[in-house]
Each structure stands twice: as C-alpha cells, then as structure tokens.
Amino acid sequence: xxxxxxxxxxxxxxxxRRVMLGRRSMLLGCGVAGLLGAAGYSSVLYASxxxxxxxxxxxxxxxxxxxxxxxxxxxxxxxxHQADFPKRLNILGHIIAQGSYKDVESLFASSLMPxxxxxxxxxxxxxxxxxxxxxxxxxxxxxxxxxxxxxxTDVLVVPSYxxxxxxxxxxxxx
Amino acid sequence: MKRIATLLAVxxxxxxxxxxxxxxxxxxxxxxxxxxxVAVAADCAACxxxxxxxxxxxxxxxxxxxxxxxxxxxxxxxxxxxxAYDEAAFARAVREGVKPDGTHLYPAMPYPAYSGITxxxxxxxxxxxxxxxxxxxxSPPKTDLGFPFNIRASMILWNMLxxxxxxxxxxxxxxPQIARGRYLVDTLEHCGTCHTPRGLMMGPQSGxxxxxxxxxxxxxxxxxPDLLSGIGTWSxxxxxxxxxxxxxxxxxxxxxPMGEVVEHSTQYLPDGDIQAMIAYLRHVPSVKGQAVHxxxxxxxxxxxxxxxxxxxxxxxxxxxxxxxxxxTCHQVSGQGRNQYPAxxxxxxxxxxxxxxxxxxxxxxxxxTVDGQTHYMPGFGDAAAWxxxxxxxxxxxxxxxxxxxxxxxxxxxxxSDVAKERNRGSLASSMQKFLSILGGVFALVVxxxxxxxxxxxxxx
Numbered sequence: 001x002x003x004x005x006x007x008x009x010x011x012x013x014x015x016x017r018r019v020m021l022g023r024r025s026m027l028l029g030c031g032v033a034g035l036l037g038a039a040g041y042s043s044v045l046y047a048s049x050x051x052x053x054x055x056x057x058x059x060x061x062x063x064x065x066x067x068x069x070x071x072x073x074x075x076x077x078x079x080x081h082q083a084d085f086p087k088r089l090n091i092l093g094h095i096i097a098q099g100s101y102k103d104v105e106s107l108f109a110s111s112l113m114p115x116x117x118x119x120x121x122x123x124x125x126x127x128x129x130x131x132x133x134x135x136x137x138x139x140x141x142x143x144x145x146x147x148x149x150x151x152x153t154d155v156l157v158v159p160s161y162x163x164x165x166x167x168x169x170x171x172x173x174x
Numbered sequence: 175m176k177r178i179a180t181l182l183a184v185x186x187x188x189x190x191x192x193x194x195x196x197x198x199x200x201x202x203x204x205x206x207x208x209x210x211x212v213a214v215a216a217d218c219a220a221c222x223x224x225x226x227x228x229x230x231x232x233x234x235x236x237x238x239x240x241x242x243x244x245x246x247x248x249x250x251x252x253x254x255x256x257x258a259y260d261e262a263a264f265a266r267a268v269r270e271g272v273k274p275d276g277t278h279l280y281p282a283m284p285y286p287a288y289s290g291i292t293x294x295x296x297x298x299x300x301x302x303x304x305x306x307x308x309x310x311x312x313s314p315p316k317t318d319l320g321f322p323f324n325i326r327a328s329m330i331l332w333n334m335l336x337x338x339x340x341x342x343x344x345x346x347x348x349x350p351q352i353a354r355g356r357y358l359v360d361t362l363e364h365c366g367t368c369h370t371p372r373g374l375m376m377g378p379q380s381g382x383x384x385x386x387x388x389x390x391x392x393x394x395x396x397x398x399p400d401l402l403s404g405i406g407t408w409s410x411x412x413x414x415x416x417x418x419x420x421x422x423x424x425x426x427x428x429x430x431p432m433g434e435v436v437e438h439s440t441q442y443l444p445d446g447d448i449q450a451m452i453a454y455l456r457h458v459p460s461v462k463g464q465a466v467h468x469x470x471x472x473x474x475x476x477x478x479x480x481x482x483x484x485x486x487x488x489x490x491x492x493x494x495x496x497x498x499x500x501x502t503c504h505q506v507s508g509q510g511r512n513q514y515p516a517x518x519x520x521x522x523x524x525x526x527x528x529x530x531x532x533x534x535x536x537x538x539x540x541x542t543v544d545g546q547t548h549y550m551p552g553f554g555d556a557a558a559w560x561x562x563x564x565x566x567x568x569x570x571x572x573x574x575x576x577x578x579x580x581x582x583x584x585x586x587x588x589s590d591v592a593k594e595r596n597r598g599s600l601a602s603s604m605q606k607f608l609s610i611l612g613g614v615f616a617l618v619v620x621x622x623x624x625x626x627x628x629x630x631x632x633x
Binding site: 067069070073130139140141142143144145157160161162163164165166167 | 479480481483484501502503505506511512513514546547549
C-alpha cells in the first residue's frame with residue numbers, strides 16, 4: 001500500500017493537474033499511455049464472472065471481506081462506463097493468476113502494462129470512492145460503505161451521519 | 175433559605191396548613207424529605223407539572239380514550255390548588271378521588287392505586303405539599319369530556335366497582351423486599367394504571383394485571399414475567415438500568431409516558447427500591463400475550479445500503495425514507511451508535527403491536543436523565559415542515575423497519591398511521607368500541623342512580 005499511495009501522491013502534484021482531485025489525476029496519470037498497450041492481451045479471453053471481479057478486487061484492495069453485492073454493482077457500472085471492461089478484467093485476472101500475485105504491491109512492482117495498471121486503478125478507485133466515472137457521468141454506488149471511510153469508523157462516523165451527543169467527549173467543566 | 179421563604183409566603187395563606195405544619199415542627203425536615211420521596215415515587219410531577227417553571231401547577235393534558243383530561247393544580251394555592259385542604263380532605267382526594275366540595279376526579283388520577291398509600295406516607299406527602307411546594311395561582315384548563323363521561327357523579331358507581339379502599343400492608347407470605355416492591359409497583363408508582371388493560375368500563379381487567387395495555391398512541395407493554403410477551407428474559411441488571419436510566423442496552427428504551435416516568439420518578443429511586451420493584455415484578459403472575467417470540471430478540475444488523483444506495487429509480491420508499499431519515503442516527507445497517515439505539519434486538523421493533531414504532535416516528539423521544547437529554551425528533555405534525563413525513567412515508571418506513579430489523583409479521587397501513595397521528599388507537603375497532611362503551615356506561619349510570627334512589631326511598 002505504501003507504493004500505491006506514493007504513486008497517487010506523485011501524480012496528484014504534477015503541475016498541470018494540481019487542481020484536480022486525486023481520483024482523476026490517478027486515472028489520467030496512469031492512463032495516458034495505457035490505451036496503447038491493451039491490444040497485447042486482447043486475444044487472451046477468460047470467463048469473467050462476479051467471483052473473478054471479487055477475487056481481483058480482493059487482491060487489489062488487500063481486503064478479504066468485500067461485499068459481493070457492491071462487487072456486482074461496481075463491475076456492472078465499470079462495464080457501463082468502459083465497454084471493454086470485461087475484457088480488461090479478464091486480462092488483469094490472467095496476469096494476477098499467472099504471476100501468482102498475492103497483493104497489489106507485488107503486482108504493481110511487476111512490469112505491468114499501463115492499460116492493465118489503469119484497469120487495476122479503476123477498480124481500486126471504485127471501491128475506495130464508491131463512485132464510478134467522472135463529472136456528469138459519475139455514478140454513485142456506495143457512500144458510507146466506500147473503503148476510504150473504513151479505517152476510522154471505529155472513532156468517526158461518515159460525514160452527515162450522527163455519532164450521538166457528546167460523542168467527542170464530555171463537556172469540559174466551565 | 176428558599177424553603178423558609180416559601181414557608182413565609184405560604185403561611186399567611188393557610189392557617190390550617192400552618193397549624194398542621196407547626197404540629198410537625200420537631201423533625202419536620204425529615205418528614206418533608208420523606209414526603210418529597212413519596213411524591214417522587216408516586217410520580218406526581220409527571221402529570222401535575224406541565225411546565226418546569228411551575229412545579230405541580232397542573233394543566234398537563236392526559237390523552238385518554240374518553241377525551242383529554244387536564245391535571246389539577248396541587249400546589250398549596252388556596253384559590254387554585256390544595257391550599258384550603260386539611261389532611262383528611264387531602265387524603266380523600268389522593269386515595270378516593272373526591273375533592274372537598276364533593277366533586278369526583280376521573281381515575282386518570284390514579285387514586286385507585288393511591289388508595290393503598292400508608293397513613294405515614296400520606297401524612298408525609300401532605301406535609302411536603304403544604305410546606306415545601308410553592309403555591310402557584312394558576313388555574314389549569316377545565317376538563318370537558320363528552321356525554322356521558324361529563325357526569326362526574328357516575329364515578330360514584332365506578333368507585334363502587336373498582337376502588338379497593340384498602341391500605342397497603344405486608345403479608346406473611348411475602349419477603350420484606352417483595353412487599354416493598356409490591357407497594358412501589360402497585361401503589362406509589364401505580365404501574366398498573368398504564369400497564370394493566372382496561373375493560374369495557376375502563377376498570378382494570380381481572381387476571382390481566384400488568385399484562386400490557388393501549389395508552390393513547392402508545393402501548394404500555396406486558397411487564398409480567400412471561401417469557402414471550404413479558405420481561406421474563408430480561409436480566410436484573412437490564413431492568414435496573416431501564417428504571418434508572420431509561421435504557422436497557424440492546425433491549426429497550428423508555429419513550430412516551432414511560433420516558434416521563436423515568437425522568438420524573440424511577441431515576442431518583444434508591445437502589446434498594448429498584449431491586450424491590452424487580453423482585454416483585456418477577457413474582458407477579460405471568461400474563462400470556464400474542465407474542466410468539468421474545469420482542470427483544472428479533473432482527474439483525476444489515477439492510478439494503480449496498481444494493482440500493484445511489485439508485486434513482488424503482489427504489490423502495492421504505493428504504494429511501496430509512497436511508498434519508500432514520501439512518502442518520504441509527505446508522506446504515508440499523509446498528510445505532512453511542513446514545514442512538516440499534517433497531518434490531520429492540521422491544522419497539524420486535525413488539526407484537528406496531529403502535530410504539532409508529533408513535534416513536536411521529537412523536538419522537540425526549541427523556542432527560544441525570545442531566546443528559548436523550549432525544550429523537552418526531553416526524554409528525556409537530557416537526558418542522560421540512561422534517562415532516564407523510565403517512566405514506568411513515569407507513570413504508572415502519573414496514574421496512576419491521577421487515578428488516580424487527581417482528582416481520584407486523585404490518586401497518588397508511589390509515590393506521592393517520593389514526594395514530596391523531597393520537598387515536600391503532601385498533602380500528604376503537605371508535606366503534608367507544609360508542610358502545612358510551613351507551614353501556616350511560617345505561618349503567620341511569621340504572622345505578624335509579625337503584626340508589628329506590629334504596630334511599632325505602633330507608
């Protein structure tokens with residue numbers, strides 16, 4: 001995860017993109033050259049199903065308790081936004097299976113094609129943000145279930161939900 | 175100082191009271207304190223204090239199936255309160271529901287329960303009200319029930335049927351703790367006033383003591399040891415916590431009239447009294463209800479957040495309302511957080527009647543315990559316009575919550591919600607029931623008065 005967050009930081013401080021959101025820069029930064037390389041794996045087709053998406057997602061996010069309902073919705077939405085997503089997912093699944101990658105760090109350390117990196121990032125992005133697509137095409141799938149909120153749910157509630165009066169502590173004596 | 179000032183203000187108004195008080199001068203502060211404790215245990219404030227600024231000045235509207243009954247001013251004001259009552263008159267009002275002028279009180283004042291108050295407690299109560307309560311010269315609204323209930327003399331007959339005229343005394347068969355609990359539950363706290371179902375004549379149904387009853391928009395549940403309908407599965411700790419704080423974690427929370435009971439009365443009871451009440455409640459005969467499963471053991475964390483969030487069409491209105499309104503505090507999976515209770519394993523959603531869930535949604539919860547207010551906004555007519563939910567929304571969300579987190583066999587219709595909104599009873603037969611009741615009541619009154627007249631003529 002350290003490597004991933006480094007790459008996010010790097011792309012988000014690129015001067016021409018510094019006003020954009022991390023999510024966007026992440027996708028754009030990874031994707032510029034990505035389209036060129038997709039053809040390399042296009043002839044390799046594997047059966048794609050929800051379990052594959054869930055398996056791939058599990059390796060990409062490092063979590064083994066991902067919600068299958070959300071997985072199905074993210075996959076369907078990613079396919080709506082990218083017609084060739086099933087094919088890209090198959091390729092990525094194939095790479096992961098071939099290389100026996102157990103986590104996103106080792107996968108990203110390999111000589112991954114930019115297009116496959118982009119596919120991986122679009123999946124990670126969906127899980128963390130709960131949103132697929134950009135601007136007026138953006139599709140919200142999850143809010144409080146988005147992974148970005150999970151690390152601190154033991155202490156914080158997702159914005160707009162209530163934690164209860166005095167959740168931050170007792171009122172100090174005046 | 176305040177007490178002395180109060181006394182100075184009160185003394186010139188009531189020579190009788192002053193004399194009575196003077197007689198108790200030795201040890202009187204202990205007596206006043208004892209009287210205060212009796213007043214707290216008898217929860218006088220819940221009904222007789224309508225506004226916090228004027229304790230015991232009356233005017234609190236009690237919604238009964240017969241109409242609205244306003245509580246009276248019981249401060250020592252001579253003009254509007256009990257200032258001119260001597261102790262015998264005070265005792266008669268408390269225990270028999272009769273004012274010094276002969277006017278009968280409605281049994282909304284729980285005098286059938288209070289008839290058990292011991293002489294010592296009643297004396298302390300009298301001294302407390304006369305000497306430690308500030309007189310308030312305010313006149314509460316007049317109670318005006320429709321015919322035939324506006325004939326207060328009909329209470330003479332009612333009292334003949336239902337007033338026990340019996341002081342509490344411990345029996346040889348019960349332990350001192352259970353005896354104390356019985357005195358608290360049956361007499362002072364008058365639990366049966368709400369928790370015992372009423373019959374055709376609004377008298378307690380025999381054999382159904384504490385078996386649960388409808389109370390306006392709310393239901394006072396079965397508090398007998400029955401394992402399914404009652405509190406048999408609750409631990410002593412849960413019951414004590416409920417009475418002391420209004421919350422039994424993962425079980426229940428006090429709302430509506432019970433919230434007031436905890437706020438004004440049970441939170442102040444000494445631990446020994448709480449334990450005594452619990453011991454007695456474990457001891458009363460079980461009353462079987464409709465429940466087929468303990469009401470606190472329905473449901474689990476979960477919901478449709480993952481499958482429905484973000485969808486813009488064909489979204490279930492129940493989930494939509496839940497997600498937009500309820501989940502804000504009860505959280506997306508109904509698990510609650512901190513003060514906000516979980517919706518599953520909750521006696522409101524697991525009840526065998528939908529009333530308390532609908533009433534909670536409509537009227538909310540407000541309960542101040544130990545200086546901290548527990549609050550849920552209501553979404554009925556009293557809510558800000560932007561927060562109001564329609565009958566359709568409340569129907570949908572109540573059914574969603576029952577299905578998702580509670581007793582799935584519960585179902586409400588929009589007309590149920592509309593009725594509840596008007597503080598009516600959920601039982602659709604209630605209106606019919608009331609008109610029959612009115613007729614029967616009138617008949618009984620006429621026959622009774624006729625019989626009395628005959629008897630008097632013969633004598």
